[in-house]
Amino acid sequence: MDSAIKPTPIPTEEEDPPNQTTALLSFNTDSSSTPPSKPTTTTLLLIFLFITTCVSLFAAIGFAFLFFSSAKSQSPSNQTSEPIAQFARPLTKLNHPVVLLISSDGFRFGYQFKTPTPNIGRLIDNGTEAERGLIPVFPTLTFPNHYSIVTGLYPAHHGIVNNYFVDPHTGETFYMGSHDPKWWLGEPLWETVVNHGLKAATYFWPGSEVNKGSWTCPLNFCRHYNGSVPFEERVDTVLQYFDLPSSEIPVFMTLYFEDPDQQGHHVGADDPEITEAVARIDRMIGRLIEGLEKRGVFEDVNIIMVGDHGMVGTCDKKLIILDDLAPWIEIPQNWVYSYSPLLAIRPPPGFSPSDVAMKMNEGLKSGKIENGKYLKVYLKEELPSRLHYMASDRIPPIIGLLEEGFKVEQKRLKKKECGGAHGYDNAIFSMRSIFIGHGPQFARGRKVPSFENVQIYNLVTSSGVPMSKSIVLVEATCSYLVIYELEYTMLDIIYRGFAEW
Numbered sequence: 001m002d003s004a005i006k007p008t009p010i011p012t013e014e015e016d017p018p019n020q021t022t023a024l025l026s027f028n029t030d031s032s033s034t035p036p037s038k039p040t041t042t043t044l045l046l047i048f049l050f051i052t053t054c055v056s057l058f059a060a061i062g063f064a065f066l067f068f069s070s071a072k073s074q075s076p077s078n079q080t081s082e083p084i085a086q087f088a089r090p091l092t093k094l095n096h097p098v099v100l101l102i103s104s105d106g107f108r109f110g111y112q113f114k115t116p117t118p119n120i121g122r123l124i125d126n127g128t129e130a131e132r133g134l135i136p137v138f139p140t141l142t143f144p145n146h147y148s149i150v151t152g153l154y155p156a157h158h159g160i161v162n163n164y165f166v167d168p169h170t171g172e173t174f175y176m177g178s179h180d181p182k183w184w185l186g187e188p189l190w191e192t193v194v195n196h197g198l199k200a201a202t203y204f205w206p207g208s209e210v211n212k213g214s215w216t217c218p219l220n221f222c223r224h225y226n227g228s229v230p231f232e233e234r235v236d237t238v239l240q241y242f243d244l245p246s247s248e249i250p251v252f253m254t255l256y257f258e259d260p261d262q263q264g265h266h267v268g269a270d271d272p273e274i275t276e277a278v279a280r281i282d283r284m285i286g287r288l289i290e291g292l293e294k295r296g297v298f299e300d301v302n303i304i305m306v307g308d309h310g311m312v313g314t315c316d317k318k319l320i321i322l323d324d325l326a327p328w329i330e331i332p333q334n335w336v337y338s339y340s341p342l343l344a345i346r347p348p349p350g351f352s353p354s355d356v357a358m359k360m361n362e363g364l365k366s367g368k369i370e371n372g373k374y375l376k377v378y379l380k381e382e383l384p385s386r387l388h389y390m391a392s393d394r395i396p397p398i399i400g401l402l403e404e405g406f407k408v409e410q411k412r413l414k415k416k417e418c419g420g421a422h423g424y425d426n427a428i429f430s431m432r433s434i435f436i437g438h439g440p441q442f443a444r445g446r447k448v449p450s451f452e453n454v455q456i457y458n459l460v461t462s463s464g465v466p467m468s469k470s471i472v473l474v475e476a477t478c479s480y481l482v483i484y485e486l487e488y489t490m491l492d493i494i495y496r497g498f499a500e501w
């Protein structure tokens with residue numbers, strides 16, 4: 001396509017073919033005739049685009065941005081002298097690109113070193129890996145993160161602010177089995193795919209059973225959650241999609257495993273039980289690879305393997321008890337919407353949240369509360385902006401941030417407290433998970449820096465055409481118009497695997 005952009009050979013045995021896209025949604029990949037935009041023009045246009053559409057769904061913003069950016073090419077003169085890995089490799093058997101998004105719940109970054117994981121290792125060695133893991137969104141919980149991965153939005157904007165929460169306007173409760181589309185904002189990948197006249201298939205993923213927009217959770221391509229389905233059956237069902245006539249093979253598929261999260265909650269992150277759970281996930285990846293190879297499509301499928309968050313051990317010596325705060329302020333149980341690791345409090349009308357937060361912090365800082373210094377309470381507006389956890393009425397007004405491994409409880413109980421938890425600040429390393437991309441869109445044997453999982457929506461939907469240097473990355477939030485001037489976007493880095501990264 002663009003003869004001026006020369007793929008540089010990478011150190012593998014395979015020869016990279018000429019530049020070619022195998023992107024899932026390929027908008028305008030042959031744009032070599034388009035002159036490169038000056039960054040200032042790009043900036044102004046993007047700001048204009050962002051402001052004028054900010055009131056609409058954020059997914060729409062992201063998509064428009066992708067249309068916009070993918071319509072551009074750039075001059076290679078913009079590039080540094082560092083070698084650029086490659087563009088996509090051509091498909092050999094499939095007649096259209098396929099993305100298979102796999103989640104291994106609670107697969108903390110580093111678990112891959114607990115035991116030999118030859119199959120995950122094969123994806124890493126021949127694909128692109130976030131070298132120090134994938135950064136979850138805050139709160140580092142299962143539903144908020146899975147839905148951020150497929151919408152590209154932070155929880156305040158996609159609406160799933162916790163695994164369990166109450167709508168303050170209606171008093172209705174969201175729980176993990178809530179499938180009413182009113183809870184699920186934004187546009188998940190399966191909906192984007194169907195909107196483009198393509199087929200998607202979901203084998204479990206939070207939100208996938210919700211009939212929303214053009215997505216109707218079709219019988220053959222959308223499994224209703226049932227945790228008792230053996231992992232082998234899930235893998236085999238996904239493999240069977242590749243036995244369909246070419247035009248019927250979904251272009252986007254999800255596959256979900258509950259492990260090793262289940263074990264992590266029971267025994268913490270450093271128990272042999274985790275090691276076995278990781279080995280089992282690796283065997284499932286091996287089963288998948290084998291099935292794809294048997295069908296001759298392994299190298300054609302873009303496999304993206306992620307986890308939603310990490311895990312850290314918790315024990316009873318790391319407890320903070322809310323009843324201990326009574327000398328400063330009484331926090332009744334019915335004010336508390338979640339305890340640990342995300343403390344979320346909504347005082348009833350008549351109580352000032354700022355007054356409640358202030359008194360709680362007075363107590364916590366007094367030195368008289370056991371472990372008090374490991375909890376800090378914020379009005380949600382005062383949380384660090386990097387957490388993006390403010391712009392939703394569904395988020396209670398008072399949020400407590402716990403230090404790693406600590407827990408909050410209402411009162412002292414005589415039960416065993418040792419186990420594992422996640423949900424903490426996403427800056428904590430133990431909350432990180434993994435990102436591996438393998439297939440024709442991904443450079444082989446590349447390491448990229450850690451990035452937040454909200455990037456994955458763009459990664460899947462963009463064409464992979466690198467955008468201009470000094471591109472502007474607009475963060476999808478109406479509360480903060482945050483514009484980063486970056487040398488390269490994360491998409492550039494993931495797809496092209498710049499050597500210096």
Ligand SMILES: [Zn+2]
Pocket residue numbers: 105106141142143261308309
């Ligand atoms: Zn999870």
